[in-house]
Amino acid sequence: MTAPASNFTETARGRRKRRQEVIAKWIFGSMAAAMIVPLLLIVGYLIVRAAPSLKLEFLLDIPRKGMTAGGIWPAFIGTIYLVFLSLAFSAPVGILAAVYLNEYAKDNWFNRLINLAVINLAGVPSIVHALFGLGAFVYAARFGYSIISASLTLAIMTLPVIIASTRESLASVPRSFREACWNVGATRWQTIRAVVLPNSISGILTGVILQVSRAAGETAPVMFTGAVFFKAVQRGDLLPYALTDQCMALSMHLYTLSTQVPGVQESIPYATAVVLLGSVLLVNTAAITLRAYLRSRKKW
């Protein structure tokens, strides 16, 4: 009989176990890498192909020669219009909805129904949102094909994003804060205004920023409610559209350039994609950085 292995020398079984562990780690690690590496390669490829067009002039110039040359200014400013107008609708409604769900709602069937509705609203396909926008805002409400119809559609589509993130940050305010405030005689709303909202403003802000990036990238909902293939505006004009006008949008411009317009200068669709992707990722990074910074400053 061999002496029992001491705790300090490695048995064959222990070695095998350790080896298995390393193998498992590598397998799962490579699966994680498999989803990130292609992304980096693709983004790199897009930037390389877009390089000849990536100048400030590209951003500020209008499309020329039947969209086969020139820049993207009308689309870029159109997207800004759509995003901020949709934000003006969805931010207040979304934040107040989250306040209701987190501060007022009791755990009963009705509020569970609201939760289900929020989840389902987030899951409705973007093209169905487009159909809704067309039926409700363009025809029923008689807004016509306009910036206002498009941004209302976008607002409803991005509402769940803002509700979810606001709720999360409201829920992270400790209950003792509220109790302290109630105990000195404040009403529910006074507590929310003076204690809950100021303490969760960072998370709310992050949600609003994320909503911006989501709205900027959506194509289908604006394609049938207010965005057009081409609209003539002045180069670098900051206020080219009225709210009842149709406008161009960056996301739809990318779709048009890559599928409907023959003979586009090679680098232009790539550059459009890079501008869209770049702005969305930039906005998201800003939100993530802000969140990290504010979290590190949190005192409780």
Next chain:
Amino acid sequence: MNPPEVEPPSAPPLLVRAARRSLLARYGEKVFEWIIRLCGISAIIFVLGIFAFVFKEALPILYNDDFSLTQFLFSDKWYPTSELNKRYGVLAMIAGTASVTVLAMVLAVPFGLGAAIFLSEFCKPKTRETLKIVIELLAAIPSVVWGFIGLTVMSKLIVTYTGAPVGVNILNGGVILALMSVPIIVSIGEDALKAVPDSYREAAIAMGVTRWQLVYRVLLPAAKNGLLAAVLLGVGRGVGETMAVLMATGHAVHIPGSILDSVRTLTANIAAELGEAPAGSDHYRVLFLTGVLLFTITFVVNLLADAFVRGIRKK
């Protein structure tokens, strides 16, 4: 225990001030609370509104004698603009949606769950934070950009490596959709694994299992519901995705025979034809009916996913 330090009140007690609050302030508050309630139920209003408006636009077609619902669902003949022989059958599009979504899930589920396991069990906290940020950014990429990638990069790769005549097909759409749904699967899957109590892990490790066994025998069974929810949400995303599949799957309305065939999905069909269908025409109404179908599918998928997620919370 030390009593907590109490600040001496510097202002008159709040109770006194509350009694002095003006009528306007008190009624203003009531009004505001009602506004909050209204916003709270807005989600229900919008979901019902979406269904109502889409259904309302589709409804007249159901009373049309030339139209039958069975033909709509089970025929693959889609001739919406034909003069003599109009046919509205979406079976080919259903097959398109199903094939692209299934392929996407076959690719995305193993990788997504693998990555979720890596994130929650194998990597250091710092790596995890970095990876989670990357995943968040991955989830933020607009679908039209994915479609563009499919149309340019992926289609070239497919033509080069498989010799397919066109690069926009099921394979292309499936890969793009897989890349798009992986972030959802990873983040929900990681939450599900996180929800498994540490005592399970400790008990298993105390019995001398390897981490490999820990994952297969303990964590996966324990987190099964949450992981299923993650997959279902991925499916929901796949079925509902529009721009990416519109650009990456080609435009052939037929039941696909191989993975290199071009197809058209339900969503892409609406997006491609809504612009040409005159408002109020049969064609237009059928497209809205397709919308109702899509809404129903995603609604059921989301309800199921939610039921599974709720299952975890109850535990």
